[in-house]
Amino acid sequence: MFALIYDTHELDKPFKRVLSMHKSRETAERALKKRMARLGKKKVWECDTRIVWLKEKIKPGYGVTENAFSTWRPGEKIPYGETHPDGD
Numbered sequence: 001m002f003a004l005i006y007d008t009h010e011l012d013k014p015f016k017r018v019l020s021m022h023k024s025r026e027t028a029e030r031a032l033k034k035r036m037a038r039l040g041k042k043k044v045w046e047c048d049t050r051i052v053w054l055k056e057k058i059k060p061g062y063g064v065t066e067n068a069f070s071t072w073r074p075g076e077k078i079p080y081g082e083t084h085p086d087g088d
Helices: 025-039
Strands: 002-007 015-022 048-052
Touching: 002 025, 015 025, 015 048, 025 048
Parallel strands: none
Antiparallel strands: 002 015, 002 048
C-alpha cells in the first residue's frame, strides 16, 4: 500500500507518522496535493510529507521506521528523472 508519511528527515527521530494509506500512487499524489493546499505550502519539501510504499498495511497515526517502507513499490517503473541527476 502507498502511504503519506510525515518525514522531517531528522536522524534522531527514526519513527515517521503515517498520515494516510492509498491503493495507488495516483491517489496518494492527489492526497499530497490536497495536504499541500491545506497547509498553504507551494513545495513538497515544505510540507515534510512524502509518498512511500509500505511493506505492511498500517493504520494512519501509527509510526514506522525506514525498514518498513521504500520510496518505490517493487516492480514499479521509476521515472527517468529519479534515476539520473539533473547536473553533471
